[in-house]
Amino acid sequence: MATDSSSSTLAHTIHLPSQPGQPVPVVAASGVSGSDFRNAIESSLFKQWLKNIQTQTGMLANGAMSLSQVLIQGVDMFGKRVGFLKFKADVVDKETGLKVPGIVFARGPAVAVLILLDSDGETYAVLTEQVRVPVGRLILELPAGMLDADKGDIVGAAVKEVEEETGIHLNLDDVIDLTAFLEPSTGCKIFPSPGGCDEDISLFLHRTEVDKGIIQQLQGKQMGLRDQGEFIKVHVAPYKNLWRMTADAKALMAIALYEMAKRDGLLPSLQD
Amino acid sequence: MATDSSSSTLAHTIHLPSQPGQPVPVVAAAGVSGSDFRNAIESSLFKQWLKNIQTQTGMLANGAMSLSQVLIQGVDMFGKRVGFLKFKADVVDKETGLKVPGIVFARGPAVAVLILLDSDGETYAVLTEQVRVPVGKLILELPAGMLDADKGDIVGAAVKEVEEETGIHLNLDDVIDLTAFLEPSTGCKIFPSPGGCDEDISLFLHRTEVDKGIIQQLQGKQMGLRDQGEFIKVHVAPYKNLWRMTADAKALMAIALYEMAKRDGLLPSLQD
Numbered sequence: 001m002a003t004d005s006s007s008s009t010l011a012h013t014i015h016l017p018s019q020p021g022q023p024v025p026v027v028a029a030s031g032v033s034g035s036d037f038r039n040a041i042e043s044s045l046f047k048q049w050l051k052n053i054q055t056q057t058g059m060l061a062n063g064a065m066s067l068s069q070v071l072i073q074g075v076d077m078f079g080k081r082v083g084f085l086k087f088k089a090d091v092v093d094k095e096t097g098l099k100v101p102g103i104v105f106a107r108g109p110a111v112a113v114l115i116l117l118d119s120d121g122e123t124y125a126v127l128t129e130q131v132r133v134p135v136g137r138l139i140l141e142l143p144a145g146m147l148d149a150d151k152g153d154i155v156g157a158a159v160k161e162v163e164e165e166t167g168i169h170l171n172l173d174d175v176i177d178l179t180a181f182l183e184p185s186t187g188c189k190i191f192p193s194p195g196g197c198d199e200d201i202s203l204f205l206h207r208t209e210v211d212k213g214i215i216q217q218l219q220g221k222q223m224g225l226r227d228q229g230e231f232i233k234v235h236v237a238p239y240k241n242l243w244r245m246t247a248d249a250k251a252l253m254a255i256a257l258y259e260m261a262k263r264d265g266l267l268p269s270l271q272d
Numbered sequence: 273m274a275t276d277s278s279s280s281t282l283a284h285t286i287h288l289p290s291q292p293g294q295p296v297p298v299v300a301a302a303g304v305s306g307s308d309f310r311n312a313i314e315s316s317l318f319k320q321w322l323k324n325i326q327t328q329t330g331m332l333a334n335g336a337m338s339l340s341q342v343l344i345q346g347v348d349m350f351g352k353r354v355g356f357l358k359f360k361a362d363v364v365d366k367e368t369g370l371k372v373p374g375i376v377f378a379r380g381p382a383v384a385v386l387i388l389l390d391s392d393g394e395t396y397a398v399l400t401e402q403v404r405v406p407v408g409k410l411i412l413e414l415p416a417g418m419l420d421a422d423k424g425d426i427v428g429a430a431v432k433e434v435e436e437e438t439g440i441h442l443n444l445d446d447v448i449d450l451t452a453f454l455e456p457s458t459g460c461k462i463f464p465s466p467g468g469c470d471e472d473i474s475l476f477l478h479r480t481e482v483d484k485g486i487i488q489q490l491q492g493k494q495m496g497l498r499d500q501g502e503f504i505k506v507h508v509a510p511y512k513n514l515w516r517m518t519a520d521a522k523a524l525m526a527i528a529l530y531e532m533a534k535r536d537g538l539l540p541s542l543q544d
Binding site: 065086246 | 301302303304321324325327329330331333337345346348355356358360361363365368370371372373374375376377378379403404405406407408409410411413416418453454455457458459461462463464465466467468469470471472473498499500501503515516517518519520521524525527528529531532
């Protein structure tokens with residue numbers, strides 16, 4: 001199928017049930033090695049995208065669009081697995097023959113948790129602070145992390161990220177799935193940047209009462225997996241200020257879901 | 273500075289005031305052409321990132337981190353300008369010598385508008401529906417668009433996107449900047465996906481009363497710039513349902529800012 005000698009020989013063909021009779025060539029951009037190309041087309045990220053476009057709500061579903069080619073532009077390996085994948089899909093609106101923007105930065109699913117701690121009459125949110133190179137600065141965010149695409153355990157991943165990033169140990173049933181309140185037609189996940197990225201986020205809520213000492217212990221705690229380059233400082237701040245104090249989309253999304261679910265009476269009565 | 277014959281000769285050096293004595297080599301990955309490399313290092317996207325890392329709140333500000341190299345991985349040209357840029361920055365925590373994740377998908381700033389129309393006792397939100405190739409399906413979103421990074425007129429860009437995507441004509445003072453309510457330390461913009469992308473979003477609100485006929489006219493209208501591959505259908509839906517009916521992060525972020533600003537009495541009294 002592919003050799004390592006020249007990118008012009010790297011090619012693969014995909015047969016999509018959604019467009020029988022129009023197989024899709026997958027080719028490599030110059031500079032993409034044979035092993036990168038194979039990793040790309042065999043990755044969960046690429047397979048998930050192919051799956052997404054063919055679902056009932058997918059872009060190939062109603063026959064209005066067709067996929068004519070995919071160009072693998074680049075692969076970022078995180079050890080043995082594909083961490084990020086960049087490709088260009090040539091998608092055409094059949095009626096007009098015009099192309100729809102098709103550049104994809106694929107990184108897969110993620111989870112985030114809004115942790116609310118009630119102490120001494122105040123409700124606090126637990127945040128992480130770390131340098132984020134893409135935005136070039138330290139920012140405050142909800143504890144979050146990328147899902148291992150091969151494993152489907154979203155709640156488990158949420159609990160693990162909270163532990164690694166804040167030291168707070170949660171049980172699987174200590175969290176409420178906020179994104180589950182979305183209508184099923186949405187897929188019950190949020191897309192942070194759907195014009196360029198495949199990322200979807202599942203948001204969880206954990207709310208509990210704690211002693212004041214817990215708040216003090218958390219404030220400024222250094223966490224994160226150093227060998228993965230995570231240098232995280234924990235911040236605890238009054239929840240009522242959260243909406244103004246962070247540039248993190250995840251925090252605002254969680255606030256919206258939490259406040260609207262509360263307003264509509266969808267949260268268990270322990271949540272005020 | 274660079275030749276087109278071999279990527280190994282494409283190199284550039286940046287001298288950053290924030291780290292005197294440690295100039296930063298910028299190199300090209302295999303497959304990046306000479307013109308791509310020049311476009312990349314001369315792009316607003318790259319210059320803005322270099323600017324961001326050196327601000328008072330930037331990652332080089334307190335001397336704890338250093339930038340040792342930048343690898344240009346890929347460039348997507350939108351006509352004559354760089355649309356997307358992908359690069360890998362080697363950023364090191366000086367104390368431990370460990371690297372911080374530094375892969376960047378750069379696309380620059382964007383704007384989005386929450387349009388609320390009051391008609392016949394109901395408040396409606398105006399949404400766009402279009403195929404988004406990265407998520408592989410049709411999705412409902414707030415009207416939005418990428419800012420032309422060379423031009424600073426954010427409000428003008430918001431008004432233009434609303435016109436192109438919905439046909440609604442707004443004046444510059446018809447919109448309220450919701451992201452302006454954020455604390456100055458945030459930079460008053462939101463980062464949808466700061467772990468991998470440089471994107472920041474400014475969110476606006478436009479709320480007005482309209483006749484029922486306007487609502488009917490908008491519903492299902494076909495909009496968008498075809499030659500840019502925009503195939504947009506306008507949807508109008510009751511605002512009270514918005515939080516559940518879309519997977520779009522921009523919608524939830526706007527709801528959070530709008531509802532919290534309302535609650536805190538920060539919006540003009542015409543907003544109920």
